[in-house]
Amino acid sequence: MKMNTSVAALALVGMLALSGPASAKGRARDVEPQVIEIHAKKFGYEPEQITLHKGETYKLHLTSDDVPHSLRIKQLDLNAKMKAGEFDDVLFTPEQMGDFTADCGLYCGAGHKKMSMIVHVVGK
Ligand SMILES: [Cu+2]
Incomplete structure (x- = not known):
């Protein structure tokens, strides 16, 4: 009888010890x-293509090397300006998996419709 009680007490201590690292894990995501x-x-x-993880937040560091453009992915609700000679940071969290084609949402000349970039969104 006495032994059983101490086993139960040890189990309780073990459970309390386990709850510690679990909360530390939450901090690692920051x-x-x-x-x-x-x-x-x-x-x-x-680049012409990038691979991102679904649900992860990225900082897109965007610029244009000539005239203003944009980076647009309708399905992922993204349309970010790309200013000439200036950087903009845009936080972006893709919430859908798949291969998406980004295009330019700002008319920039004869080849405007040809502008595209492939964004692969994969699971973790
Ligand atoms: Cu353009």
Whole structure:
């Protein structure tokens, strides 16, 4: 009888010890978002494709090397301006998996419709 009680007490101590690391895990998620630099230029983007993880927040570091463009993905609710010679940071969290084609939402000349970039969104 006495032994059973101490076993139960030990089990309780073990459970309390386990609850500690679980809350520390929550803090590890407060890391700075990964920065992804993207350049637009008549008539394309650099890089031409990127891979992101669904549900993760990224900081898009956007600029244009010539005239104003934008980076638009309708399905992911993104349409960010890309200013000429100036950087803008845009926080972006893709919430759908799949292969998406980003295009330019700002008319920039004869090749405007040809501007595209592939964004792969994968699971973790
Ligand atoms: Cu454009």
